[in-house]
Amino acid sequence: MTAIHGADSEVGRLRTVMLHRPGNELKRLTPRNNDKLLFDGIPWVARAQEEHDAFAEALRSRDVEVLYLTDLLTDTFETAEARDSAIATALADLDLGDTMRHYLGGFLHDASPSELTGYLTAGIRNDEVRGGFGLVTSLMARDDFLIDPLPNLLFTRDSSVWVHDRVAITSLAMPARKRETQLTEIIYSLHPRFAGTPRIHGHHFEHVEGGDVLLLAPRVIAVGVGERTTPAGAERLARQVFEAKLADTVLAVPIAQERATMHLDTVCTMVDVDKIVMYPNVADSLMAYAVTADGATDDGTLILAVTPAEPFLVAAAKAMGIDTLHQIDTGLDPVTAEREQWDDGNNTLALAPRVAVAYERNDETNERLEDAGIEVVRIAGSELGSGRGGPRCMSCPVARDPLAV
Numbered sequence: 001m002t003a004i005h006g007a008d009s010e011v012g013r014l015r016t017v018m019l020h021r022p023g024n025e026l027k028r029l030t031p032r033n034n035d036k037l038l039f040d041g042i043p044w045v046a047r048a049q050e051e052h053d054a055f056a057e058a059l060r061s062r063d064v065e066v067l068y069l070t071d072l073l074t075d076t077f078e079t080a081e082a083r084d085s086a087i088a089t090a091l092a093d094l095d096l097g098d099t100m101r102h103y104l105g106g107f108l109h110d111a112s113p114s115e116l117t118g119y120l121t122a123g124i125r126n127d128e129v130r131g132g133f134g135l136v137t138s139l140m141a142r143d144d145f146l147i148d149p150l151p152n153l154l155f156t157r158d159s160s161v162w163v164h165d166r167v168a169i170t171s172l173a174m175p176a177r178k179r180e181t182q183l184t185e186i187i188y189s190l191h192p193r194f195a196g197t198p199r200i201h202g203h204h205f206e207h208v209e210g211g212d213v214l215l216l217a218p219r220v221i222a223v224g225v226g227e228r229t230t231p232a233g234a235e236r237l238a239r240q241v242f243e244a245k246l247a248d249t250v251l252a253v254p255i256a257q258e259r260a261t262m263h264l265d266t267v268c269t270m271v272d273v274d275k276i277v278m279y280p281n282v283a284d285s286l287m288a289y290a291v292t293a294d295g296a297t298d299d300g301t302l303i304l305a306v307t308p309a310e311p312f313l314v315a316a317a318k319a320m321g322i323d324t325l326h327q328i329d330t331g332l333d334p335v336t337a338e339r340e341q342w343d344d345g346n347n348t349l350a351l352a353p354r355v356a357v358a359y360e361r362n363d364e365t366n367e368r369l370e371d372a373g374i375e376v377v378r379i380a381g382s383e384l385g386s387g388r389g390g391p392r393c394m395s396c397p398v399a400r401d402p403l404a405v
């Protein structure tokens, strides 16, 4: 059976989503490594799992099929090809040295599919394999990781993103997250469910993270350019979506290179075909460069036309062919807005037009959404939020009903 996958908007009825239930990788966080691993605190893991289970249940109760990244990975590890490839990429790190690489290779090859998934997500610490394995293990600190843990795997929106019927394996900018796409690459290449799925982008390309990619309308894509997605990444994505005829306009949207606005979806997300929840403190200054395809050179390279920057909401409405893209503000005043933006008040996951999942803590933003006619499905996120990501970051929509008719 071939499943139909893909998404042409952020709001079409959600059918299938990929999540990652937080696991042992979160138990690797300590006060000494949490900054480097991009967490703002040390989450209480059991509670984070409960919150995540409730999130998944809220989705299932609305007939959304929930796929777990680790289940898909474990399925693919039933084949030797997938195991060999995952082990080889995980061990390519030059810090390991041949002796340790050889030892770990044997150890991982002996592991069962689910154990292998565990090692590749939670990582392996030096002191977990100590004892006679050579110079590297003797000289490295006990708490150094031979294979890094991936606590940000939770944010499945960043490591892959669907654009129409194609999946993009992204190219993650932060060292702590690079290995995540080794896993999404394996799933989309080798899991039977995804066999033959056409692809764009890839982890060897310029940096693009899924949290920066906003499918504003079936033929209009906004791409945040800031701490994660680079200008060259946005250009690469534009070329690919034009070549594959997936969009007519790509809006490149510069965002401040700061932690609070690491991705475009920390500032705004779509909640209806013409409504966007947006951080008001940046709304007026957010600009967009509209990129379109303008013929090709003799050797077939697309020529990209770029308009001068315009206010984002104006450029977006124009590209979407609507009069106004209505803005719903985060918070009631600038201070609440700043607090609720930080707590991912803008980071909603639409289940259908005018139905969105949001963190319950952001009272004022949620009220404003409801005043604007949006049904808010509230979830708890006290622990999940410590990684600075909300419902949208924690979900990769794999299938949505198309908006285009």
Ligand SMILES: NC(=[NH2+])NCCC[C@H](N)C(=O)O
Binding pocket: 037, 038, 039, 152, 155, 157, 158, 174, 177, 210, 211, 212, 262, 263, 265, 266, 387, 388, 389, 390, 392, 393
């Ligand atoms: N799409 C998003 N906003 N993702 C949030 C990712 C949070 C993660 N801790 C990071 O810093 O990368």
